[in-house]
Amino acid sequence: MTPKHIAIFVFPGYGQANPTLEISRLLMTLGHRVTYVLDERLAPPVWAAGADIGGYTSRRGRLGTENVSGEYIGALGLAFLQESMEVILPRTLEALDGDVPDLILYDLESFFTAHTAAKLWGRPTAQLFPYVATTEEYSRALEVFAGADEDRRKCIDLVTEYLTGEDPDTVWSFMADFDERNLVLLPREFQPLGETLDQRYTFTGHSRPAGRSGPGSWSRPDFFETCGAAFADGDWHLVLTVGPHNLEALYFSKPLVVVTCTPEDRVNSRRITELGPGVELPSEEVTAERLRAAVESVANDPRIRRQLARMRMDMLAAGGPARAAQLIDGRLNEPFPTSGEPMKDTALSAAPESAGAR
Numbered sequence: 465m466t467p468k469h470i471a472i473f474v475f476p477g478y479g480q481a482n483p484t485l486e487i488s489r490l491l492m493t494l495g496h497r498v499t500y501v502l503d504e505r506l507a508p509p510v511w512a513a514g515a516d517i518g519g520y521t522s523r524r525g526r527l528g529t530e531n532v533s534g535e536y537i538g539a540l541g542l543a544f545l546q547e548s549m550e551v552i553l554p555r556t557l558e559a560l561d562g563d564v565p566d567l568i569l570y571d572l573e574s575f576f577t578a579h580t581a582a583k584l585w586g587r588p589t590a591q592l593f594p595y596v597a598t599t600e601e602y603s604r605a606l607e608v609f610a611g612a613d614e615d616r617r618k619c620i621d622l623v624t625e626y627l628t629g630e631d632p633d634t635v636w637s638f639m640a641d642f643d644e645r646n647l648v649l650l651p652r653e654f655q656p657l658g659e660t661l662d663q664r665y666t667f668t669g670h671s672r673p674a675g676r677s678g679p680g681s682w683s684r685p686d687f688f689e690t691c692g693a694a695f696a697d698g699d700w701h702l703v704l705t706v707g708p709h710n711l712e713a714l715y716f717s718k719p720l721v722v723v724t725c726t727p728e729d730r731v732n733s734r735r736i737t738e739l740g741p742g743v744e745l746p747s748e749e750v751t752a753e754r755l756r757a758a759v760e761s762v763a764n765d766p767r768i769r770r771q772l773a774r775m776r777m778d779m780l781a782a783g784g785p786a787r788a789a790q791l792i793d794g795r796l797n798e799p800f801p802t803s804g805e806p807m808k809d810t811a812l813s814a815a816p817e818s819a820g821a822r
Contacts, residue, residue, distance in 0.1 A: 467495040468796040471565035471581075472515075473556075474592070475544070475573035476503035476522040483594040483649050483671045484569075485513045490789035496796065499565065501556050501577065518559030520551055532726040538612020541573070545619050548576045549626065556581055567796055572598065572605065572641060576623065579638050590795070591643035595728070596650065596735065597665055598641040602657045605641055608727040645795075647788055651778040654735060666791060669782030670712050687723075687750070694752040694759075702759065714741060715779055717772040719762035721755070723747050740771035 470491060474480040481502060488498040492514050500510050504519035511517070524544060556577055568589045570578035582589045598604050609616060620639065627635050644664055652658040652667040688704065695702050703711050703718070713720050720742025722733035733744035745758050762768050783790075 466797070467497065468566040469497045469499065469563065470792070470796070471499050471501060471518075471560060471568050472592075473501045473568065473570040473574035473578045473581075474594075475571055476506060476524055478506065480571050480573070480594055481506050482509065484592065485509060485515075486671050486785040487788045487792070488515050489513045490785055491792060494789070494793050496793070499560065499563075501552065501559070501574075518556060520555045523547055523551075534608065534610035534612050534727050535615075537727055538609045538615035541609065541612070542615040542618055544573060545576055545622060548574070549622070553577045553580055557584070567792070569647075569792070575639070575641075588645075588795075589643055590645040590647060590792070593646060593648040593650070594671075596655055596731070597646060597648045597661065599657070599661055599665070601660045603641065604728075604731060607731050610727060647791065649788070651775070651782045653775070653778045654739065656735060667782050668788040668791070669779040669784045670715055671785040671788060672712055672715060687747075690750060690752050690755060694756040700759070714772065714775045717769075717776045719765070719768050719772060721745055721758045721762060723750060723755075739775065741768055741775055 470488075472484055472488065474484060481500070488500075488510075491498055498515040500515055500517045502510065502517055502519060503522040503524075504517070505521070507517045507519055524540065524547070552574075553576070560581070564585045565587060568578050568582050568587055569592050570589060571592050571594065578589055581587075596602075596604050623639055624635055627638060630638075642664070646665045648655065648665055648667045649669070649671050650667060651669045652661070655661065655667070658667075691702065691704060703713070711718075720736055722729065722736055722742055722744050723746075724730045724733050724744055725747045730744075733742075736742045737744055742762055743758055745754065
């Protein structure tokens with residue numbers, strides 16, 4: 465096996481970077497090299513995993529502590545596209561032109577840098593979805609960016625201007641919300657309209673990091689004060705997931721109360737409510753009393769416990785980071801597939817997977 469070089473482009477947020485770290489660590493145990501293009505402020509966990517980083521300092525600020533609208537997310541998306549054009553792409557080319565990767569992995573938000581670099585270098589790509597995937601039938605982006613039509617139009621105009629002289633099909637392909645090869649870090653069962661996704665999508669389940677660091681710092685002290693007031697008199701062991709070290713509750717079969725603040729929160733909470741392992745509590749409705757009632761409800765519901773057990777089995781059956789690394793390794797050492805051909809599972813190629821296990 466010839467060691468290869470993999471570049472990973474992800475949006476500068478822990479929720480996008482962390483799910484890839486264990487996959488990267490496993491790829492490196494196979495002898496490959498991994499370089500992240502990422503905000504330098506997120507470098508420590510990347511270095512801890514053993515990967516390199518072609519860093520930049522993002523202008524992106526933290527999300528607000530109150531309800532976040534689709535319009536607000538749209539403005540952030542436009543700003544990140546502009547930053548990708550002005551800062552991230554030049555920094556990427558500077559960092560990697562002398563060490564061109566063999567494969568580019570990227571998330572939805574990093575499409576511009578990934579597609580442009582791949583075109584310049586003549587390298588293949590595969591898209592990572594650390595969240596639910598976008599397809600022809602379902603668009604997470606349209607839900608998250610609801611109400612941000614003007615900013616979406618500006619994004620299209622910027623990319624169209626950048627691709628001046630290209631035919632319309634090339635422009636729309638460049639801006640597509642999914643690739644011909646897509647790796648989804650969730651089980652298919654969590655995916656909206658999951659039964660409609662074709663062989664371009666491979667589901668490997670959540671990619672949990674091998675190690676854990678400390679709990680980090682807390683923000684939104686008003687919210688945590690409310691949590692303290694809600695459970696101060698009980699024997700509860702309540703885990704609050706926040707910041708860079710989120711606990712993957714479904715993996716551990718723990719019921720969820722999702723306090724929603726952003727459009728993406730609401731997308732995820734709707735799916736959790738549909739599948740049954742938890743409930744949603746909008747942030748504007750949070751009081752100590754309502755929070756306590758919601759936690760007691762999910763903790764004591766036998767139906768929720770059955771659904772949690774089922775979701776945990778689905779995650780384990782999907783294969784996790786080992787299977788994701790195996791898929792990537794297999795494609796690094798074979799000719800990349802033509803349009804529409806799936807990433808083949810080298811360990812299971814003799815037994816095609818069912819729709820429920822991909």
